[in-house]
Amino acid sequence: MARITTIKLIFSVMVLLSLLHNCGKEGRIVKHKFPYMVTVTAPKEYPIEVHEGWLLNKDKKLICGMPRSGKENQGWANDGTEAGQGGSEIPTHLNLTYIAYAEKKFYTVDADLPSAKILEGFRKGFSLVEVPNDQNIYTDVKHSTYDRFTVGAAPGGVIVVWLSAGHHRVEICRLQAKEIFIDKDKFRPSPDPDETQEQFFNTFYQVAVKDSVRNDISKNGIPFGLWDKYRTKYKYRFILKPYDGKDKIVFESIRYYNGEAVIYYPQDLSKQDYRVAGLPYNVSISFTKYNTEIFFNDKELMRIFENFKQKYPDKPVDIVLVPTFMYNEIALYVECNGEKIKLEKAKVDKIWGG
Structure with a gap:
């Protein structure tokens, strides 16, 4: 009888340890989920537009596509347009193909992301403080975290990834895109067989890039390397x-x-x-x-x-x-x-x- 009781006790302990272990795993999984929207941005003077792209998780499965929301040039310090793309898993890989209107080129980047650094950024987050309207007294410190995953594309194929939320933004990594050929009829909403690739680039250069910027480019060129400086x-x-x-x-x-x-x-x-x-x-x-x-x-x-x-x-x-x-x-x-x-x-x- 004592032996049976002992066996039952050992079995109960093993079940409890197993449950605790699984709960711990589930707890870690929950903690690894941070909801975010994905945006793409570019310097105001040098607009880009997404052709296609996506984020992958650790199992190389799709998290979401990169938002296709037209011309993006909100500025290097601002996020791009939210277009319903996002997720909550930590991304491990980025693929993005886009047109750089001022350079008259398509670029692509296909690279792994520093997932551990992304997770650390989400976990660290930042302090959020409520501010009374009538005086400069800051109280009620709370912990908050980022809710946007933003990819910036600057001239020369410079790619920078940030996590952001409101007035908080932190760089995750810098990547390098390379020039790629994309048939303009696969990018355009409606194919135009009478238009050459050069005519396509020239037309959208005139439409998408401001007159003042085009004049500056004709005089001084594009300031490649500035965004790395x-x-x-x-x-x-x-x-x-x-x-x-x-x-x-x-x-x-x-x-x-x-x-x-x-x-x-x-x-x-x-x-x-x-x-x-x-x-x-x-x-x-x-x-x-x-x-x-x-x-x-x-x-x-x-x-x-x-x-x-x-x-x-x-x-x-x-x-x-x-x-x-x-x-x-x-x-x-x-x-x-x-x-x-x-x-x-x-x-x-x-x-x-x-």
């Missing part, structure tokens, strides 16, 4: 030099030229830490009473930051804001190792509050 990161921070020395920065929402974006709250800013990041495209900053939005010039910033990097390779950089009394104006300069350079082309778009 944007991916260079520097160690810097924003700091405030108020007239009375008492004010401080309590909020930063930054969009970077490399396509990333982030929000920092008081708990992130209190230590005035330096961060390694791409050059800022624009920043919305709140002080204790006032707020401002600033846009930066990429060429001016690249020249200054590269100059400092060569002269002071181990020194961090400050982007300094100097407001006047009552914050009617804000002057800007960049400082490294005691050397200061005024930002001539940065634009303080607006100042409000008080």
